[in-house]
Amino acid sequence: MAARVSCNDCSLSQICLPLAVEPAQLDELDRIIRRGRALKRGEHLYRAADSFEAVYAVRSGALKTYAMSEDGEEQVTGFYLPGEIVGMDGISTAYHISSAKALETSTVCEIPFTHLETLSSRIPSLQHHFFSLMSREIQEDRALHMLLSKKSADDRIASLLTTIAARQQRRGLSNRIFRLPMSRYDIANYLGLAVETVSRIFTRFQQQGLIRVEGREVEILDRPRLCGEGRLHAG
Amino acid sequence: MAARVSCNDCSLSQICLPLAVEPAQLDELDRIIRRGRALKRGEHLYRAADSFEAVYAVRSGALKTYAMSEDGEEQVTGFYLPGEIVGMDGISTAYHISSAKALETSTVCEIPFTHLETLSSRIPSLQHHFFSLMSREIQEDRALHMLLSKKSADDRIASLLTTIAARQQRRGLSNRIFRLPMSRYDIANYLGLAVETVSRIFTRFQQQGLIRVEGREVEILDRPRLCGEGRLHAG
DNA sequence: CGGACGATTGATTATAGTCAAGTACTGTGG
DNA sequence: CCACAGTACTTGACTATAATCAATCGTCCG
Numbered sequence: 120m121a122a123r124v125s126c127n128d129c130s131l132s133q134i135c136l137p138l139a140v141e142p143a144q145l146d147e148l149d150r151i152i153r154r155g156r157a158l159k160r161g162e163h164l165y166r167a168a169d170s171f172e173a174v175y176a177v178r179s180g181a182l183k184t185y186a187m188s189e190d191g192e193e194q195v196t197g198f199y200l201p202g203e204i205v206g207m208d209g210i211s212t213a214y215h216i217s218s219a220k221a222l223e224t225s226t227v228c229e230i231p232f233t234h235l236e237t238l239s240s241r242i243p244s245l246q247h248h249f250f251s252l253m254s255r256e257i258q259e260d261r262a263l264h265m266l267l268s269k270k271s272a273d274d275r276i277a278s279l280l281t282t283i284a285a286r287q288q289r290r291g292l293s294n295r296i297f298r299l300p301m302s303r304y305d306i307a308n309y310l311g312l313a314v315e316t317v318s319r320i321f322t323r324f325q326q327q328g329l330i331r332v333e334g335r336e337v338e339i340l341d342r343p344r345l346c347g348e349g350r351l352h353a354g
Numbered sequence: 355m356a357a358r359v360s361c362n363d364c365s366l367s368q369i370c371l372p373l374a375v376e377p378a379q380l381d382e383l384d385r386i387i388r389r390g391r392a393l394k395r396g397e398h399l400y401r402a403a404d405s406f407e408a409v410y411a412v413r414s415g416a417l418k419t420y421a422m423s424e425d426g427e428e429q430v431t432g433f434y435l436p437g438e439i440v441g442m443d444g445i446s447t448a449y450h451i452s453s454a455k456a457l458e459t460s461t462v463c464e465i466p467f468t469h470l471e472t473l474s475s476r477i478p479s480l481q482h483h484f485f486s487l488m489s490r491e492i493q494e495d496r497a498l499h500m501l502l503s504k505k506s507a508d509d510r511i512a513s514l515l516t517t518i519a520a521r522q523q524r525r526g527l528s529n530r531i532f533r534l535p536m537s538r539y540d541i542a543n544y545l546g547l548a549v550e551t552v553s554r555i556f557t558r559f560q561q562q563g564l565i566r567v568e569g570r571e572v573e574i575l576d577r578p579r580l581c582g583e584g585r586l587h588a589g
Numbered sequence: 590c591g592g593a594c595g596a597t598t599g600a601t602t603a604t605a606g607t608c609a610a611g612t613a614c615t616g617t618g619g
Numbered sequence: 620c621c622a623c624a625g626t627a628c629t630t631g632a633c634t635a636t637a638a639t640c641a642a643t644c645g646t647c648c649g
Contacts, residue, residue, distance in 0.1 A: 186496060194500040208496065210482075210489035217496065236482060240475045247445075247471060253488040254445035260495035261421060261443065261452065265429040267502040268546025272605065303628060311503025313606050318629050334614080334628085507637065538596060548638050553597050569596085569646095 125149050134202040134289055135176050136230070139248030148245070151234040158182075158221035164205070166218045171209035173231045177201050180225025181300035184208075185308075186217040195309040198222070198301055200286050207253055222300045267311050275310040276320045277345050280330065284339060299335040360384050369437040369524055370411050371465070374483030383480070386469040393417075393456035399440070401453045406444035408466045412436050415460025416535035419443075420543075421452040430544040433457070433536055435521050442488055457535045502546050510545040511555045512580050515565065519574060534570040 126137045126149050140148050155178070158164060164175060164182060182199045196217055199205040209215040210232070239246035266275050288294035299306070303321075307314040324330045329345045331338040339345060361372045361384050375383050390413070393399060399410060399417060417434045431452055434440040444450040445467070474481035501510055523529035534541070538556075542549040559565045564580045566573040574580060 186500065188500060188504070192504065194496075194504060196496045196499055207489060208493055211486040211493065212489075216493055236478065236485070240478060240481060243471065243475060246475060246481065249485070250471070250488070251446040253485070253492065254442060254447075257488065257491055257495065258443055258446065258451055260492065260499070261429075261431045263499060264431055264495070264502065265421065265423060267499065268544070269423070269427065269429060302626095309503075314628080315607085315630080316605055318627095319605095322629075537594095539594095549596080550598080550639080551637055553595095554637095557597075 124154070126152065129178070131176075131178065131202040131290070136204070136245070136248065139244045140242060141244070144242055147238060147242070151231060151238060152176075153229040153231070154178075156227050156229055158225045158227065160221055160223050162221050164219040164221065164227060165215050167215055169215050171206075171213050171215055171232065173229045174204055174206040174235070175219075175227040175229055177203050177205060178226040178228055181222045182219050182225060182227075183222055183301060183305055183309075184217045184219045193308060195301075195305050198283075198305075198309070200283075200290070200300070202290055203286075204252055207256060222305070272310075272312050272316050273320055273324075275312065276306075276317065276324070277329075279306060279310060280337060280339065281342070281346055294339075296336075296338045299337060302335075359389070361387065364413070366411075366413065366437040366525070371439070371480070371483065374479045374486075375477060376479070379477055382473060382477070386466060386473060387411075388464040388466070389413075391462050391464055393460045393462065395456055395458050397456050399454040399456065399462060400450050402450055404450050406441075406448050406450055406467065408464045409439055409441040409470070410454075410462040410464055412438050412440060413461040413463055416457045417454050417460060417462075418457055418536060418540055418544075419452045419454045428543060430536075430540050433518075433540075433544070435518075435525070435535075437525055438521075439487055442491060457540070507545075507547050507551050508555055508559075510547065511541075511552065511559070512564075514541060514545060515572060515574065516577070516581055529574075531571070531573045534572060536570075 126132055126135075126145055129135070129137070132138065137145055137148060153173075156164075156175075158180070167186060177199050179201055181201075182205055183195055184197045184199070184205060185193050185195045187193060197205075199219075205219055205227075206215070208217055235245075235249070239249055266278055270278070283299065284294040284297060287297045301309075303314050303317050306312075307317045310317070321330075321332050324345070325332050327344075329339075329341050331340055361367050361370075361380055364370070364372070367373065372380055372383065388408075391399075391410075393415070402421060412434050414436055416436075417440055418430050419432045419434070419440060420428050420430045422428060432440075434454075440454055440462075441450070443452055470480075470484070474484055501513055505513070518534065519529040519532065522532045536544075538549050538552050541547075542552045545552070556565075556567050559580070560567050562579075564574075564576050566575055
């Protein structure tokens with residue numbers, strides 16, 4: 120069964136944790152990982168307030184993380200695609216502050232955090248890689264901060280599309296045609312927009328020839344104009 | 355000179371890095387720290403694209419971090435008060451992606467990162483604390499994400515004020531009366547608002563008896579209503 | 590003292606949200 | 620296989636919130 124594959128044989132090893140570990144030490148990492156946990160669409164990987172035990176590498180499918188405000192409204196805080204690490208919130212509190220839910224049928228590799236810490240002490244490159252992963256997460260949050268605080272709804276959607284495209288490419292897939300794993304509602308929530316706005320912008324981007332979109336299938340037709348200036352002030 | 359004080363004698367040791375280190379090992383941490391770097395108002399601690407060499411503990415004063423978008427507009431990404439660690443972006447890229455600038459006369463302790471990594475391998479609690487610090491930064495970014503994506507201008511300002519108040523308290527200062535180290539422009543920029551909006555809300559909050567404000571001096575008069583529901587729909 | 594910057598206030602406008610309605614999908618059970 | 624329910628998505632009309640434009644005042648420095 121594919122889920123039992125070792126890191127050695129995993130197609131994602133070049134973008135996942137193993138990239139930080141010498142082949143000679145990969146066995147050590149391999150041994151602490153619990154592989155192939157399967158999640159059905161809508162199932163939770165963990166919930167807010169669950170005790171923090173592990174971080175998870177997405178092997179297939181996609182997840183979203185979200186938090187609840189006091190008044191019960193959901194805030195989607197991130198989307199996680201294969202090769203990406205989810206669950207790094209919670210280290211400081213020892214319990215998760217957000218929930219992680221499968222957007223579609225998914226499998227994850229579970230990496231118990233105390234083991235990972237122990238191993239990181241012994242493998243400097245792993246420690247560095249983990250610092251690095253968290254640092255990148257902070258960087259991405261800063262980019263999102265700018266997106267939400269300075270950019271128009273159009274820019275936000277364009278940025279989401281190109282970001283997803285880039286992450287697809289990282290896994291060796293097309294950066295032009297892909298399927299969004301999340302609903303319009305999740306997109307709207309994540310980007311701080313109303314669903315209706317998201318829908319309208321998808322439609323307009325298509326009319327402007329920037330993308331072709333059919334449900335969750337997206338094709339990027341004019342990347343320069345989508346990313347850049349072209350779209351600003353009447354595209 | 356106060357700046358030459360060791361971590362042992364530093365009044366901030368209970369909220370800064372030393373809290374993670376046994377007294378017996380504090381010397382080791384102490385030795386790698388370059389203390390008392392002074393910054394005048396407006397001076398940079400580092401700039402975007404500078405090579406990443408160290409993280410910094412704020413000893414006195416206050417700093418802001420900011421990034422520039424391609425089109426040259428500034429995005430304030432954070433404010434850093436005494437006892438807080440600045441500069442953890444940049445680990446993954448080996449160069450800083452944002453700039454850090456003193457909002458007022460400040461001093462910082464410089465902690466060379468490669469030394470910190472080495473030491474972290476030997477002191478598990480320090481490694482854990484550092485993971486923890488980064489995790490908390492991620493948590494705070496998530497809270498900010500919700501603030502920017504779901505909350506009104508009023509909520510954003512209220513949240514900033516109470517957050518600053520809490521951080522003051524952490525250092526043993528009043529959580530009721532304090533001086534904002536940053537300009538209205540920085541506040542507006544950070545919260546994704548126009549300066550005019552910030553100004554108007556400060557004025558209105560004062561008229562509503564929630565705060566007393568005079569320039570950068572702020573007194574919180576009615577915390578419950580400021581934080582909570584009271585303000586919603588006509589306070 | 591003057592200039593620049595920071596802050597405030599007012600008038601107007603633009604962007605995205607809300608409300609409302611309706612269509613298209615998806616999966617389920619008959 | 621189809622009917623149905625429920626959800627996801629789209630579109631239109633109207634509205635509210637905060638942005639922009641503009642003017643003024645205060646104050647900190649050089």
